Amino acid sequence: MNTVEISVIVPIYRIEKYLPQCVDSLLNQSFLDFELILVDDGSPDNCPKICDDYAKKDARIKVIHKENGGLVSARKEGLKSAKGKYVTFVDGDDWVDKFYLDIMFKLADTNKADLVVTGHFREFDGKIETIKPKDVGIYNEKELKSKILPNAIYNGEFCEHGISTYVWNKLFKKDLLDQILFNVPNDVVMGEDAAITFSYLTITKSLVISSTPLYYYRQRHDSIVKSVENPKIEYYRLGLLMNYLQSKLKMSLDENNIKEQITYYLYSQILVRSGGLIYGEDGNQMFNPFLNIEPNSRVVVYSSGSFGQHILSTNIKNNYFKVVNWIDVDYHELKIGDNYVKPISSVSESDYDYLIIATINPSYHKNIKTELSLMGVDEKKIVKINTDFNQVSSLLVQLGFDDEFRFQNN
Template sequence: MKELISIVVPVYNIERYIEQCVLSICDQTYKNIEIMLIDDGSTDRSGNICDRLAGQDQRIKVIHKKHGGNATARRDGVNSAKGKYIGFVDGDDWIEPNMYESLYNFAVENDAQMVTSAGYREYPGVRGKNILRDGLPQGLYDMTDADNLLIKNIFPTGFAKKYYLNGAIWNKLYEKNIINEVINDMEDNFTLFEDNVLNIGAIAKARRIYIQHNIYYHHRERTDSITYRSDMHSFEYMTKAYFYFQKIINESKYKKLWQKQLDEYIICSVFTCLQTFLGDKYIVSKHVFPMNLIPAGSKVVIYGAGVVGKGYKTWVDETGFCKVVKWVDKSVSGKNNGIHGVEPVESIPFVDFDYIVIAVKNKNTA
């Protein structure tokens, strides 16, 4: 018989989304699942909706608790789970029907304690969606082999990183025994960086990890979610995360290698927090490429050939962080097309790209 998978869903004031989320889990082609809905003290109808759904499917278990935050909800779910494997789904997201069957098959066939996948970032309104996947080749990674790319790139981001593992936990399947210790060691009020801490802890304990790029997950980007809130407490959470990371790598045989990666990750995180806290004016004045918004390896069009545009183009060329498929400026016409590699704006529709990066000092100029 196939192993039980426990899927943990934290729920807090998401009455508009929780039913779609739960029904997408109930519709999984992998049937041997338990769905742990952790109502974290919701003050809207979320808890009632969870109870109603539990009455319709015996695989759903609801835990109502005092509000303590996402970290405590996930921890309570893991501690109550009976499955050999654990998956996490945010209560305002939804998943494809074959997600857990696929992840389970990859885990069993490869004797992997952790399996990753890809997902869509779903933006409200006309913004559409983009793909969020690991910046590592698909395949099996033996964590006893110090020469593999994953061990050399365990932290999810850094300056000009070509290889990286996405830091989210909702697009992965874990054996429960590799996350138990780290999730129970986390403080109750851990608000930011919790996914990354859990992931790094799991990576450090796993013997084999399978990375694949199939898309199963739909992550709803909401401006009222905790991800979009940034204040000076972000630096407090970052400091907490640093000490958790430090504890994990101190117990690893790869301590020296991972220490360097950790230092780079923290520096990059400080930069990202400053950008969010101080706003775009700070970033534009420094002419820093928006690498926290553009996934590594993306195909980009740079719009603007002034000081900012030249700075962006030079940085990308030197680091190889992404690929500039076209560099355009509105001052370039068909008559002087191609001077210094800059082309007319009208040429954009004729190239395949993922993002257009606006590289101007004054937004009115664009």
């Protein structure tokens, strides 16, 4: 069997607008000893033809056409055909730096690493933000078990991961990935990356974390999760992920640590998708995570991302508080109800009681808080989110999650 150093797997579904840039960036790599596996997951647009056309021009490309089965199944099909010693994943609507494979391979080869983690760029509306991991360094098996795994999902600050969930800024050993990916259920359709990354960490013996950004992640307007029409379906899907993670982590971590990490991770995902305010089937409010905000409070919402959009959408339905302004440093045209996104300078024009920074990442929260203070925002008006462990645990039980994090309310 002809082998290569790296297999690059690209799952593809309805991204014909972005696919050429992705493939071109991979074919333009300075590192040459790789194969490119394009997995057409039953895409109904022009993606299948684009894949085949590229394969005719470059012998490094292998195309797999399959019935639509979701992201996990597409990655599995790609891995079945992979011949590389290492594997990396690239989303078909993203692109990579010319030295993406070269640098990751050298990081892995030099340090005999089972896993390489790098930084990345976030592109949104033409603006590019650099994201760098915090704990840069080389970790052996002992340090992985004592320092990395106990803080991988929740690092002690709500709710920031010690290791990013994404599979696309990482390089995996194929023989180890074979032991993990094929065990991930295909019906895990929320948090697929987390299911792979955190499970893989449990069998990793050597890790390298580099701050070098090499991957361009495209944040698309049409990819942001919109209004949740049926919370039970979302809870069920989140439960599948959390239960799977618990089953994989229990061999490496103590019960209390697992419970803390997954409880806060699940809570954070529910907050984002619910818009914070959580209501029962009877329409009555079950939980308000925004400390001190009372009904009819005048509120400024910062962030036009998923959490911010959900806050506005949920409030339109339930009219708990009055949104007097919606701001973001990533200003772009977007409207929900009567609110348009405005630049952060407009906050000084608002008469408000509270300001919600719609992020669950404490690093982002601190940076945004600093920028807002420069605009004259009173720190006392910035809302804190309830992270009391007992109250959060009680909420999850009320919603229908059991001790194994499965959603039982059918």
